[in-house]
Amino acid sequence: MTPNDLVLTPRGVRFKGRYFPCSIGKGGLSDTKREGDGATPRGVHKIVGMLYRADRLAEPRPWALPIGKDDLWCDAPDHTDYNQQVRGPFAASHEVMRRADPLYDLILITDWNWQEAVSGRGSAIFLHQWRRPGYATEGCIAFSRADLHWIAARVVPGTRVIVP
Incomplete structure (x- = not known):
């Protein structure tokens, strides 16, 4: 582990010498993550992208992509686009990326479980804003808005997210 890794600890996430309170999945941590279990998967994951609402935020990093009004994320395990960003209209099960709330x-x-997704292994594990402190996610890792923005300003593609 290095200071440039995001590491989940009992105190929160450690990154660049600081600790950030966070929320994890309502299903706790899992070595056997499955679609819909609400768990945060254990392991060493990497940051592969950043999305943002251009109508609400300035571009956070040059490599960040704006979320379009028709952007979705496929969470249908039997679909060929499982665990991929897709565009609507889209008939299969999906998550709306352009939400009314700020999450x-x-x-x-x-x-x-990306880029070659295994059906049913779980989709859309993001780092995003929390609803409120301690409010569990569906498997993502969530932070206060200020902490998420601080982290986002310092990560690069390939930054490791370690969930022991």
């Missing part, structure tokens, strides 16, 4: 105003995408 997805800024998203760090991990490589969990």
